[in-house]
Amino acid sequence: MNDSIAIKVDAVSKQYNDHTVALQEVDLEVRRGELFGLIGPDGAGKTTLIRILCSLILADSGRASVEDWDVVKDYRKIRSNIGYMPGRFSLYQDLSVEENLRFFATTFGTTIRANYDLIKDIYVQIEPFKKRKAGKLSGGMKQKLALSCALIHKPKVLLLDEPTTGVDAVSRKEFWEMLKQLRDKGITILVSTPYMDEASMCERVALIQEGRIMDVASPEEIIRKFDKELLAIRTNKMYQLIGDLRQMEQTHSAFPFGDFVHLATREKIDETSLRQYLRDKGHTSIQMKPIEPNIEDCFMDLMI
Amino acid sequence: MEKSISVNQLTKRFGKFTAVDAISFEVDKGEIFGFLGANGAGKTTAIRMLTGLSKPTAGKAMVAGFDIQRQREKVKRKIGYMSQKFSLYEDLTVRENIVLYGGIYGLPNKVIREKSGLMLENLELKEVSKTLVKSLPLGWKQKLAFSVAIMHDPAIVFLDEPTGGVDPITRRQFWEMIYEAADTGVTVFVTTHYMDEAEYCDRVSIMVDGRIAAMDTPYQLKKDFQAKSMNDVFLQLVRPEKSTAL
Amino acid sequence: MKRMRAFIQKEFYHIFRDRRSLLILLGMPVVLVTLFGFAITNEIQNADLVVLDPSKDEMSTEITRRLVASGYFDLYKEAQNIKEVEKSFIFSKTKLAIIYPDQQAKDFQKEGYAQIQLLADATEPNTATTLINYASSIIKDYQMEVNGLQGRPPLIQPEIRMLYNPQLKSVFMFVPGVMTVILMLVSAMMTSIAITREKELGTMEILLVSPLSPAIIVVGKVIPYIALAFFNTLVILLLGTYVFGMPIEGSLVLLLAECVLFVLTSLALGILISTRTNSQQVAMMISLIALMLPTVLLSGFIFPIESMPWPLQWLSNIIPAKWFIIIIKNIMLKGTGVDFVWKETLILVGMTFFFIAASVRNFKIRLE
Numbered sequence: 001m002n003d004s005i006a007i008k009v010d011a012v013s014k015q016y017n018d019h020t021v022a023l024q025e026v027d028l029e030v031r032r033g034e035l036f037g038l039i040g041p042d043g044a045g046k047t048t049l050i051r052i053l054c055s056l057i058l059a060d061s062g063r064a065s066v067e068d069w070d071v072v073k074d075y076r077k078i079r080s081n082i083g084y085m086p087g088r089f090s091l092y093q094d095l096s097v098e099e100n101l102r103f104f105a106t107t108f109g110t111t112i113r114a115n116y117d118l119i120k121d122i123y124v125q126i127e128p129f130k131k132r133k134a135g136k137l138s139g140g141m142k143q144k145l146a147l148s149c150a151l152i153h154k155p156k157v158l159l160l161d162e163p164t165t166g167v168d169a170v171s172r173k174e175f176w177e178m179l180k181q182l183r184d185k186g187i188t189i190l191v192s193t194p195y196m197d198e199a200s201m202c203e204r205v206a207l208i209q210e211g212r213i214m215d216v217a218s219p220e221e222i223i224r225k226f227d228k229e230l231l232a233i234r235t236n237k238m239y240q241l242i243g244d245l246r247q248m249e250q251t252h253s254a255f256p257f258g259d260f261v262h263l264a265t266r267e268k269i270d271e272t273s274l275r276q277y278l279r280d281k282g283h284t285s286i287q288m289k290p291i292e293p294n295i296e297d298c299f300m301d302l303m304i
Numbered sequence: 305m306e307k308s309i310s311v312n313q314l315t316k317r318f319g320k321f322t323a324v325d326a327i328s329f330e331v332d333k334g335e336i337f338g339f340l341g342a343n344g345a346g347k348t349t350a351i352r353m354l355t356g357l358s359k360p361t362a363g364k365a366m367v368a369g370f371d372i373q374r375q376r377e378k379v380k381r382k383i384g385y386m387s388q389k390f391s392l393y394e395d396l397t398v399r400e401n402i403v404l405y406g407g408i409y410g411l412p413n414k415v416i417r418e419k420s421g422l423m424l425e426n427l428e429l430k431e432v433s434k435t436l437v438k439s440l441p442l443g444w445k446q447k448l449a450f451s452v453a454i455m456h457d458p459a460i461v462f463l464d465e466p467t468g469g470v471d472p473i474t475r476r477q478f479w480e481m482i483y484e485a486a487d488t489g490v491t492v493f494v495t496t497h498y499m500d501e502a503e504y505c506d507r508v509s510i511m512v513d514g515r516i517a518a519m520d521t522p523y524q525l526k527k528d529f530q531a532k533s534m535n536d537v538f539l540q541l542v543r544p545e546k547s548t549a550l
Numbered sequence: 551m552k553r554m555r556a557f558i559q560k561e562f563y564h565i566f567r568d569r570r571s572l573l574i575l576l577g578m579p580v581v582l583v584t585l586f587g588f589a590i591t592n593e594i595q596n597a598d599l600v601v602l603d604p605s606k607d608e609m610s611t612e613i614t615r616r617l618v619a620s621g622y623f624d625l626y627k628e629a630q631n632i633k634e635v636e637k638s639f640i641f642s643k644t645k646l647a648i649i650y651p652d653q654q655a656k657d658f659q660k661e662g663y664a665q666i667q668l669l670a671d672a673t674e675p676n677t678a679t680t681l682i683n684y685a686s687s688i689i690k691d692y693q694m695e696v697n698g699l700q701g702r703p704p705l706i707q708p709e710i711r712m713l714y715n716p717q718l719k720s721v722f723m724f725v726p727g728v729m730t731v732i733l734m735l736v737s738a739m740m741t742s743i744a745i746t747r748e749k750e751l752g753t754m755e756i757l758l759v760s761p762l763s764p765a766i767i768v769v770g771k772v773i774p775y776i777a778l779a780f781f782n783t784l785v786i787l788l789l790g791t792y793v794f795g796m797p798i799e800g801s802l803v804l805l806l807a808e809c810v811l812f813v814l815t816s817l818a819l820g821i822l823i824s825t826r827t828n829s830q831q832v833a834m835m836i837s838l839i840a841l842m843l844p845t846v847l848l849s850g851f852i853f854p855i856e857s858m859p860w861p862l863q864w865l866s867n868i869i870p871a872k873w874f875i876i877i878i879k880n881i882m883l884k885g886t887g888v889d890f891v892w893k894e895t896l897i898l899v900g901m902t903f904f905f906i907a908a909s910v911r912n913f914k915i916r917l918e
Contacts (some may be wrong), residue, residue: 043442056916056917057917084755084756092753094564099560132719169535192473242483295343300473300476
């Protein structure tokens, strides 16, 4: 076994009883000490994959291991050596912050004090509220507490299922900063997220859609692989603009991206003639600029 | 321009805590207005007041031409509401959901029949009209939920985090539907804390601690704050001391 | 061990912080026992009495006078024959009839040996028993007085016949019954709900993905409820004994040990339910329908098993509560020891092991 690999997934498939296919022949390798993003929309199979890695559910076929422990055979080893944070806030709402943390510490046969240095940076932010019931915390603070609980036994690998869903932008940003610090301490982190923009926070990402992994690479590499020309266009009639662009022959795709429409073409398109075309269609105040794709452009390109 | 919503010094206090602190803004007819804020910034309280579910402590607001305090029932008839999670009955079929909502808003049977036919056609849901909603993919559900929310031709439709979690293509298809509706004159009021949803709005307001901290087009806001994305704008407003980009 | 302690502590936090449930758990036994207790022991007054007294001799008129004078009975009618007695049972609110022997019978039975018949409407068994008890004691008093004067063996022996419900249950049925229901409720329902709540909240996911073994999770969940159920047992016994005069003829230690056994049986059932369900709502429905209803209806608590159709009688055998009620009735009322209840005890032990084995088989160390 290669000892630089922390998580290995080999041809894992999973189908649920109601015949929904969650994972199809998924292969994945996460390197030791890496901050790895599993990026895809709801229902793509992220939660299923993470649960298989936690030994919470069994795959129909294929093999997976965490730190060389097989997720089926060595599930006890895995359970005492990973930190897991489920997608839903899963701590005891009627216990206080401190009680929750102490309970999980004891569960793993340790104490808060013994591992305080690892959680310190996170826990100090919620410590002023340590007597407060977990159910009464704000979304961001709940996440911090959940992360502290997942870290209390100094796990080598952290598996986080959509930790930033439902959390506001400020807390999301803080959360990613905490993850980076943990990564710097040598913990391997696999984190799933539906937010494409969070890809840039990871060293490598897997783009997952409908149970298949479409690509695995660093965010920069994924962007580099994008093989189309991209123009961001904005006019006074945005809704009409989408339709007008799609009518053009050269168009590969045209999708709204906030206040611009991203037009992807196989060949470089002549901006002057495009402007003329749009003016003919009745658009005014036309803005147009070639842009670098972002992860979302790439994700969509892989989907089409 | 005709005003669809006008809010003047609207305030809501719970005891000593001021959840919404004298906010004022106007939304044009056919505009897509993003109403943003962190968790607990007062968004939900403000929306509850605008939809007539909660009484303001002070101030005044007109929604679709009616006073939200004195003409609550009329306001309710002129608005539609869609939230990502709770809009459709999962254990009813697609058609049953449509008929149910038509009935709730008191549309005549004939109209319901016409509209549901048209809706199923436009959404390409004809094949699955007898399928339970719970077995539809999330993206389809959202489109159906939106169509149902504007079925009774409301003047304003309130959308609560409409596209969180869906894949990027479905999300765009959904926004195109919203654009289309806005194009026909429906005012769209989007509340969300997903900043990337905010990018799609014509104009956004950002609430911080019960007040509106900024209000403009996403384009202009990004320019003013010298930010790459609405996320950065938001971070600068909420956490001015640490304004590095995400 | 430390893990177990932490787990149990956490469990007690849950229980004590959910004030409403706690109030129900601790208040319910008191309320139920009191309700049942007063419903039964409330003095019955002015019950309609029918008298059939063909001879109208000194004895019969005196007894009738005393019955009416006691305040418990109102003389509703003096019947002329047995047909009329029957009619008044059917068409009026007559609760008790007293039938004196006629002159011939009296003459026939020399030595003044008389037979008085008491007929009670046992559609309300508890009322019937109470009235019979009143009437018998009044008759006995009279008898004593007469005997005392003349120093002769008892003259009158009341013969009691229960109508409509020949296997009339004891007046003290309710204490064992309520205790059974409450122990079942606290143990089976509350544990099944407590475990499924962890599944519903998602905390079970975290517990599974921790080094805690399933045994610790289950035992840790269950111990607080054993304590709670035991506390309830004590409260019920105290109330029964001191407020309602319920006797505990047999060994208290044996009684408590049997209670703990039944608590374990119920807990095992609760765990079994929780291994098969994922939501609190379903757990509660199953507990109510599959456990509580049979416990109330088929255990002999309210309806006597002897008068059930045979399929139900047969079914009642698999209901733990039936055996428990037999056991505690024997211990409390008859004062019997282990030698008389070992069979039932063994059945409960067997059931407990069966449920535990089934739960262990069903307990999932994974999510599905």
